Amino acid sequence: MKKYITPIGIAVLFIVTGCGTAVKEPVTNGEGSGSEVQKKEIEREIIVELKQPKIETPERDKVKAEIKERPEFKDGIYGKQTDELAENLTVQQIEGPIAITALEEVYGGQNGFQKEGIIFYGTDENPGFWIGIKNPDERLDELVKILQAKVDSGVISAKYIHIFKSDFTHEEQRALMDQVNREVKKMVEEFHNPNAVGYSVSVDTLTGNIEIDHNFLTEKQIEHLKESFDRHKIVFSIQGKMAPDEGEPDVIYPEKEFTTTQHSEGELILGVEKDRFFTGSMYYDFTDAKKKLKTGQRVLVSTTGMIMESFPGQGRAVVVEILPDYKPDGANLTESQVVAIAAQNKIGVIEKIEFNQDEDEWIVSSNKDTVTIGDK
Incomplete structure (x- = not known):
């Protein structure tokens, strides 16, 4: 998948939980949602086409040549090096x-145009800068001029400027997103443990679809949302692991307490x-931790919502799976006991743990130091 630096997003997005610099959890298609998260190109009614005269574009060509010489382009940060x-990167720097x-000049600023239409950068299949206007009027003539x-x-x-008839405006998408978010928020408040809930609501600019990523909605709630917004297609996706229902455990214990195989x-x-x-690199909020x-303990953590990219990072755990405690042959202590001792000395982020049977000691290496702990 190619990555581009774009000043305008493809979707209007609302994400709950967390604030500040963050990354979003990957999502997977939810069973029973009846939808697939796919961006399919749709037919658009072009209402005006600019005319391209037979002239050279030296300044634009210069920008494109400079882009090809940038280290990030050559290193493949944006994707495979192709013309x-x-x-596409030139369009984002010139036409867009x-x-x-x-x-903004014709429609009275950013807010003015958001009441009239939508804008976005196209995909590889339909590149360029796309301008969608819901109700074209005389201002369109001024824009074209x-x-x-x-x-x-x-x-x-001219070939990278596309002006089409849109079925909706940015402001309408924002209002729709807010309406959906209010409905989902009510469901969050009804959940037995709202702190374990994560969700995001967005409206896709390309398709107009409502997209809801979540970790708690029931089939009944999904059907309610579909009925409430039956004029729109809603795509549901599960975000991480589902939050446990009331009475279900949020900690998974191992079948065997110990293992001789290091994790x-x-x-x-x-x-x-x-x-x-x-955990050294992360703080996890977790009810009754x-x-x-x-x-x-060594654990696998399933999170929800945003992961703050500060150091240490900050996130919210939904389910914690405890792994069997490592106890190698010939050892008296277990890995968890050794880690507990090392943690008292604020050792930092533990990177490696080894048991030296000949010396009857454990070696704990971290980002700060290496310490030895006697196996007694």
């Missing part, structure tokens, strides 16, 4: 900003407080 990719300036002048002077290319996965708990625990978890 198509360079062209110029068209946005013209729209400005953009055609830019084409005639060789500043922009290659999981995080080590270095501290536990009343409603959160610490002090009652359920112990320092030293």
Whole structure:
């Protein structure tokens, strides 16, 4: 998948839980949702086409050439190095900003145009800058005049400006998103443990579909939302693991308490407080953590909502799976006991734990130091 730097997003988005710099959890299609998260190109009614004269575009060509020489382009950060990719990036640097300036001039700023239509950058299949207007009027003629002048002077290319008849405006999408969010929020408040809930609501600019990522909605609630907004298609996706229902455990214990095989996965708990625990690189909010978890345990954590990218990071745990405690042959202590001892010395983020049977000691390496702990 190609990645582009774009000043305008494809979807209007509302995400709950967390604030600040964050990344969104990956989502998977939910069973029973009856939908697939796919972006399919739809037919659009082109209402105006700019005319491309037979002239050169030296300034635009220069920008494209400069893009191809950028280290991030050559290193493949934006995707495979192709002329198509360079062209798309050029559109984002040339046609897009110029068209946005013209729209704001004609329609009275960003807010003015958002009441009239939508804008977005196209996909690889339909590249360019797309301008959708719901109810075209005389202002469209003024917009075309400005953009055609830019084409005639060789500043922009006509083939990358698309003006079409839109079924909705940005403001209408925002209002729809707010309506859906209010309905979903009511369902969050009804959930037995709202702190374990994560969801996002967005309206896709390309299709007009409502998209809901969640970890708690029931089939009955999904049907209610579909009926409440039956004029729109709603795509539901499960975000991480489903939040446990009332009475279901949020901690999964191992079938066997110990293992002689050292784990290659999981995080080590270095501290536990009343409603959160610490793994060195992350703080996880988790209801009644002090009652359920112990320092030293190795766990797999299923999260919800936003993961804050500060250090240590911050997130919310929904389900915690405790892995069997590693106890190698010949050892008296277990991994969890060794970690608990090391954690008392604020060792930092533990990167490696080894048991030296010949020396009868454990070696704990972290991002700060390496310590040895006697196996007694």
